[in-house]
Each structure stands twice: as structure tokens, then as C-alpha cells.
Amino acid sequence: MHALIANRKQPAAPADMPACSEPVEIIRPLLPHVVHVRREGAVLHASPAVRDENVLSVNITLGCAQRCAFCCIRAQPFYPGDDVVYLFTNTAKLLKAELAGGRRKPRAVYVSPATDPFPPMAEVQAATAQVVDTVARHGVECWLMTRGYIRPSVLEVFAAHRDRVKVTVGLTTLDRRLQRLLEPLAAPPRLRLRQIAQLRARGIGVKVSLEPLIPGLTDTRSNLQDLLEALAERGVRHVSTSYLFMRSRIQDNLLPALAALGWDQPVLEAFAEGPILSSGGLAAARYLPKPRRQRGYASLMALGANYGITVSVCATTNPDFYTPKVPAPDSASQEPLFSRQSLAQARSSLS
Numbered sequence: 001m002h003a004l005i006a007n008r009k010q011p012a013a014p015a016d017m018p019a020c021s022e023p024v025e026i027i028r029p030l031l032p033h034v035v036h037v038r039r040e041g042a043v044l045h046a047s048p049a050v051r052d053e054n055v056l057s058v059n060i061t062l063g064c065a066q067r068c069a070f071c072c073i074r075a076q077p078f079y080p081g082d083d084v085v086y087l088f089t090n091t092a093k094l095l096k097a098e099l100a101g102g103r104r105k106p107r108a109v110y111v112s113p114a115t116d117p118f119p120p121m122a123e124v125q126a127a128t129a130q131v132v133d134t135v136a137r138h139g140v141e142c143w144l145m146t147r148g149y150i151r152p153s154v155l156e157v158f159a160a161h162r163d164r165v166k167v168t169v170g171l172t173t174l175d176r177r178l179q180r181l182l183e184p185l186a187a188p189p190r191l192r193l194r195q196i197a198q199l200r201a202r203g204i205g206v207k208v209s210l211e212p213l214i215p216g217l218t219d220t221r222s223n224l225q226d227l228l229e230a231l232a233e234r235g236v237r238h239v240s241t242s243y244l245f246m247r248s249r250i251q252d253n254l255l256p257a258l259a260a261l262g263w264d265q266p267v268l269e270a271f272a273e274g275p276i277l278s279s280g281g282l283a284a285a286r287y288l289p290k291p292r293r294q295r296g297y298a299s300l301m302a303l304g305a306n307y308g309i310t311v312s313v314c315a316t317t318n319p320d321f322y323t324p325k326v327p328a329p330d331s332a333s334q335e336p337l338f339s340r341q342s343l344a345q346a347r348s349s350l351s
């Protein structure tokens with residue numbers, strides 16, 4: 001049996017999170033409760049987001065605090081809802097034993113592909129730092145992606161392992177109002193820019209992902225120009241990107257945010273004729289028509305060139321752009337983002 005410690009107190013925003021001075025009209029939702037869960041057994045598993053058997057992944061939590069309207073994780077059946085995040089408290093300890101054991105070490109560990117490892121919750125960030133420290137001490141690279149604010153204490157852990165830590169920062173827009181609708185509890189975009197500079201200054205590998213592009217909303221010339229200009233000023237020379245894809249639950253979460261901008265119908269219309277595709281690591285989803293995506297990516301590449309920034313397009317979320325080297329597994333047999341054991345543990349903690 002795993003231990004369960006429920007923390008029903010509303011977590012406060014971290015005191016070291018800088019305030020944003022820009023005017024905001026949108027009320028920030030409350031942070032979810034954190035429920036501590038102990039996991040058992042192997043924690044490393046294949047990553048559906050990475051087509052490399054030498055890259056394994058581990059999730060820090062089940063559930064994510066940041067409530068992005070476009071999020072595919074929030075639309076998954078295992079997602080526990082927006083009011084709770086299950087924090088696996090013994091991940092670092094289990095990882096240590098696993099990495100020291102006889103099995104071949106992975107080339108890299110993708111830390112928390114199914115949740116943001118840096119929500120505005122100190123205890124989750126501390127658990128992430130422990131995991132990064134453990135993995136890096138075993139000579140294995142750590143990959144992380146975030147839309148959050150990384151606390152200074154965690155940055156110090158990264159700096160100590162700067163050769164083995166690679167962080168990708170996700171960005172959609174610098175427009176604060178739009179960002180608050182799309183990513184209500186993620187870090188303000190200007191703070192993410194500052195963080196990119198801080199990571200670079202500490203010699204920590206940092207990449208930038210401009211995604212998801214939402215047709216007519218975040219793929220506009222003005223939105224992308226602002227982003228590219230700000231990134232170029234901070235020395236960024238390459239970005240990756242991908243368009244939004246739709247499933248019915250993603251649509252349910254996204255449409256209220258788009259409706260607040262009067263942009264729900266144009267987005268639905270843009271997707272109406274798009275193909276339904278599945279990719280090696282992702283279940284079937286509706287994509288924008290290929291010519292629409294090609295146009296959008298080409299525009300971003302042309303704009304990027306003006307700022308000395310090259311652009312790559314994500315293969316996983318554009319499966320019709322690439323010829324797979326190996327047949328894609330059928331979606332029913334794909335490795336879940338969370339191991340069955342982790343899911344069972346988290347679910348049983350509800351009872």
C-alpha cells in the first residue's frame with residue numbers, strides 16, 4: 001500500500017515569483033490541491049513523445065496546475081481534473097535505485113512529459129530538482145519542457161549539472177491578455193523570456209518552442225514578429241514549432257477561451273476540412289489541412305530569417321510531413337504517458 005498525505009490547504013503563489021506590472025483583466029483561477037502519493041516499482045518508461053528507445057521518461061505528478069486551454073494532457077481520460085495534482089514523493093529515491101541497478105542506462109531522461117515540471121508550487125519544483133539531480137549524478141542527460149517559472153533554487157541545481165540539463169521553454173505569445181486566456185497559470189511570457197536569458201547565462205542548454213500555433217491567433221505576423229524579435233535580442237538562434245491539433249475534449253477546453261476573443265468559429269472552420277492523423281507516439285487527432293500548415297510554417301521561417309532565427313517543425317505533430325522509418329504502432333498498443341501502476345496508485349488514493 002502506498003502512503004497518502006492529503007494537503008487540502010490552498011498553495012500560495014511562490015514568494016520569489018516576480019510580479020508582472022502589465023494590466024490584467026482576467027481573474028486567475030485557483031491553484032489545485034496537492035495530494036502526496038508514493039509510487040512503487042519501476043519509474044522510467046518509454047516516452048511516447050520521443051522516438052528514441054534510448055530516451056526514457058518519468059513524470060513528477062499526475063495532473064498539471066497550469067490549465068492551458070489547448071492542452072492535450074487535460075483532454076486525456078487519466079487526467080484527474082483541474083482541482084488536484086498528485087505529487088509522487090518518492091520518485092528520486094526509486095530512480096536512484098533504478099539507475100544504479102544492472103539495466104542499461106538511457107541516453108537521456110525526459111522529465112515530466114505529461115505535466116509541467118515547474119508549476120507555481122514549491123513542492124513540485126523541489127521534487128523536480130531532486131529528480132534532475134539524481135538523473136544527472138548518474139551521468140544521464142535530463143530534458144525538461146516548461147511554460148512555468150523555474151525557481152532560483154532549482155536553477156542552482158541545473159547550473160551544477162549544466163552539461164546534462166536541457167530545458168525547452170514553450171511560448172505562444174507575448175500578448176499578456178491572450179496568454180492569460182490560453183495559459184492561465186503559466187508564467188507571464190516576459191518572465192519566460194527573462195528565464196531564457198538566465199538559463200543561457202548559467203551555461204544551461206535552452207531551446208524554445210513556439211507552440212501551439214493557433215490559426216489566425218498566434219500564427220499572425222504581428223504575434224510572431226514580437227516573439228522572434230524578443231528571442232533574437234536574447235541570443236536565441238533557433239526555435240521549433242507546431243500547430244495545434246484537435247480532439248473533442250481539447251476543443252471543449254479551448255472553445256471558451258477562444259469565444260472570449262470572438263475567435264472560436266474561425267478556428268473551428270479552419271479545422272473543419274483537416275485530416276485525422278495519428279503519429280507514432282500520439283493518438284489520432286484532427287489537424288489543420290496540410291497546405292494551411294505548410295503556409296504557416298513557411299511564413300514563420302521567412303519571418304525568422306529576418307531575425308537570424310531558424311525554424312524546425314515538429315515531426316510528431318505533423319505526421320503527414322515525414323515518412324516514418326518504422327511503422328507507427330496502432331494507437332491501442334501505445335505506451336501511455338503514465339505507467340499503469342502510477343495511474344492505479346493515484347486513482348486508488350481517491351478512494
Ligand code: SF4
Nearest residue numbers: 064066067068071116
Ligand atoms: S503546462 Fe503543459 S501539461 Fe500543463 S496544462 Fe499547459 S500544456 Fe498542459
